[in-house]
Amino acid sequence: xxxxxxxxxxxxxxxxxxxxxxxxxxxxxxxxxxxxxxxxxxxxxxxxxxxxxxxxxxxxxxxxxxxxxxxxxxxxxxxxxxxxxxxxxxxxxxxxxxxxxxxxxxxxxxxxxxxxxxxxxxxxxxxxxxxxxxxxxxxxxxxxxxxxxxxxxxxxxxxxxxxxxxxxxxxxxxxxxxxxxxxxxxxxxxxxxxxxxxxxxxxxxxxxxxxxxxxxxxxxxxxxxxxxxxxxxxxxxxxxxxxxxxxxxxxxxxxxxxxxxxxxxxxxxxxxxxxxxxxxxxxxxxxxxxxxxxxxxxxxxxxxxxxxxxxxxxxxxxxxxxxxxxxxxxxxxxxxxxxxxxxxxxxxxxxxxxxxxxxxxxxxxxxxxxxxxxxxxxxxxxxxxxxxxxxxxxxxxxxxxxxxxxxxxxxxxxxxxxxx
Numbered sequence: 173x174x175x176x177x178x179x180x181x182x183x184x185x186x187x188x189x190x191x192x193x194x195x196x197x198x199x200x201x202x203x204x205x206x207x208x209x210x211x212x213x214x215x216x217x218x219x220x221x222x223x224x225x226x227x228x229x230x231x232x233x234x235x236x237x238x239x240x241x242x243x244x245x246x247x248x249x250x251x252x253x254x255x256x257x258x259x260x261x262x263x264x265x266x267x268x269x270x271x272x273x274x275x276x277x278x279x280x281x282x283x284x285x286x287x288x289x290x291x292x293x294x295x296x297x298x299x300x301x302x303x304x305x306x307x308x309x310x311x312x313x314x315x316x317x318x319x320x321x322x323x324x325x326x327x328x329x330x331x332x333x334x335x336x337x338x339x340x341x342x343x344x345x346x347x348x349x350x351x352x353x354x355x356x357x358x359x360x361x362x363x364x365x366x367x368x369x370x371x372x373x374x375x376x377x378x379x380x381x382x383x384x385x386x387x388x389x390x391x392x393x394x395x396x397x398x399x400x401x402x403x404x405x406x407x408x409x410x411x412x413x414x415x416x417x418x419x420x421x422x423x424x425x426x427x428x429x430x431x432x433x434x435x436x437x438x439x440x441x442x443x444x445x446x447x448x449x450x451x452x453x454x455x456x457x458x459x460x461x462x463x464x465x466x467x468x469x470x471x472x473x474x475x476x477x478x479x480x481x482x483x484x485x486x487x488x489x490x491x492x493x494x495x496x497x498x499x500x501x502x503x504x505x506x507x508x509x510x511x512x513x514x515x516x517x518x519x520x521x522x523x524x525x526x527x528x529x530x531x532x533x534x535x536x537x538x539x540x541x542x543x544x545x546x547x548x549x550x551x552x553x554x555x556x557x558x559x560x561x562x563x564x565x566x567x568x569x570x571x572x573x574x575x576x577x578x579x580x581x582x583x584x585x586x587x588x589x590x591x592x
Contacts, residue, residue, distance in 0.1 A: 177271060180284055184267060184291040188260050191301040196253055204536075207253075208490075211303030215252060218243020228390045234398050236338055237383055237391065239305055256303045263300035263307040267291040269314040270500050273321065275467065278504070286500040296493055304490045309339050310497045320349070321466050329368045333375025340396060341494070344439075344480055345473055346372075348446045352469045400435075409527050411554035412485040414547045434485035441483055445476045445565070467501050474498030475564050482557040489524075508567050516560050523556035 195206035217227035217240035227233050227240035243255045271287045278286070290296055300307045312335040319328035332349070335342040346369075353365050383391045412434050477495035481487055508516075527549030533539040534546065 174280055176280055176284055177287075180287065180291060181264065181268065184264060187292070188263065188297055188301055191297055192253070192256060192260060195256075195301055206302060207256075208299075208302040208304050210305070211256070214239060214303070214305065215243050215246055215255070218255070219247055222247040226387050226390065228387060228394050234394050235305070236379075236395055237387060238338065238379075239308075253303075256301060259300045259303060259305060259307045262311040263296065264291075266307060266311045266314050266497060269311070269318050270497070273314070273318060273466070273470070274500065274504065282504075286504055289500045289503065290497065293496060295489070296496060299490050299493055306490050306493050309335060309342070310493060312338065313342060313345075314497060316345075316349075317466065317470065320352070320469075325353075325364055325368050326371060329371035330375050332368075333372040334379065336372070337376050337379040340399065341480065344442045344446070344476060347443060348469055348472050348476065351446070352466075408486055408488065409524070409550065409553045410485055410487040411483075411550050413550050414542065416485060417542065438480060438483040438485075442476045442480045445479055446472060467504060470498050470501035471505070471568055474502045475561070475568060478557075478564065479561055482554065482561060487553075502564070502568075505571060506567055507570055508563065512563065516563055519556045520560060523553040526552045 198204075198206040213230060213233050214235075216230040217233045217235075220227050220229045221237070221240045222244050227237050233240070242258055245258075246252055246254050267287060267290050270290055271283060274283050274286055296307075312331055316328050316331045316335060319325075319331060332342070332345075350365055350369070353368060354361055357364050380392075383395075416434065474495055477498065481491045481494060484491070506513075527546070530541045530545040530549045533541045
């Protein structure tokens with residue numbers, strides 16, 4: 173490993189340790205805590221596991237029991253913050269995998285810049301050091317991509333099944349991965365695709381049966397079924413926020429009847445993106461080779477995840493790192509100008525700021541700003557991110573057309589020379 177890459181990793185570790193240490197200080201000395209509220213939920217669930225009970229005895233624990241098992245060390249060593257270091261380790265390991273996945277043709281300097289989009293990203297650092305578990309899922313997904321690159325399809329399918337068990341949303345990657353396998357495998361492609369899907373499914377079934385046997389129907393209800401009818405009117409950037417909140421209030425329930433159908437446009441969008449940007453180029457003799465490349469898959473997964481988060485009925489800051497893991501691969505071949513990128517970044521940050529301004533009034537000042545303040549914030553966030561999504565899609569499609577144009581140009585020149 174080159175020295176510059178080693179220095180980047182050391183710097184990344186030092187920054188995270190500094191954030192981790194400051195977080196402990198802020199928790200002890202300030203009213204507003206640094207530690208994520210979800211971390212308290214995880215820790216309490218870990219306490220029940222440590223004492224031989226169900227993690228679902230902790231209200232609002234809506235995750236696989238595997239996550240709560242990681243918090244046993246907190247109670248064994250009597251240290252509340254210890255499990256945060258696990259999330260930080262997964263965060264760093266994700267960055268290392270990103271470095272390995274970046275094309276070898278790139279210079280060390282460019283690799284460092286691209287990997288820094290994850291390793292030195294302040295949002296990623298803050299989320300992992302506050303004790304958010306999303307870094308584990310990001311690590312698993314990067315492992316899926318790495319094993320695909322190495323053609324370790326058995327390991328990749330097991331990891332993919334584990335990812336879906338851990339949090340169900342990675343199932344949206346099934347179509348792009350299938351198309352990638354179809355495009356990249358020359359022999360026995362249908363057998364490989366079938367085995368990949370079968371092993372993924374078997375992995376999910378085995379894990380779910382084990383958890384069901386240990387914790388009963390409550391595991392299924394809290395880990396999966398809850399997310400079908402859930403709604404969250406706080407900390408929620410989603411355009412669905414206001415509608416689901418009002419629907420729940422009118423029906424006088426803790427869930428929303430509309431919540432069951434809110435995923436339909438979302439699933440339609442991410443499926444269309446996966447099909448349009450990865451499958452269709454495979455039918456072109458010009459872009460077929462590009463469709464086989466792993467970085468093309470990562471680009472599609474980036475846009476697909478961005479769309480999924482934007483259209484999701486619940487959208488919080490921690491969800492952003494779901495697509496940030498793919499950002500280095502997308503930027504590697506982006507043809508967007510610096511001005512356009514700057515504009516997109518300003519809209520992305522500004523739309524969050526518009527919502528957070530109203531969210532602060534609700535959370536800390538106790539003001540009723542659901543309408544119009546919070547609603548306007550939701551609309552600004554949705555429209556801003558939808559525009560950004562359109563820019564990403566246009567940029568990705570233009571790469572295919574640029575490739576087609578550049579490869580067809582020599583042929584035209586040759587034809588002219590023959591005629592002359």
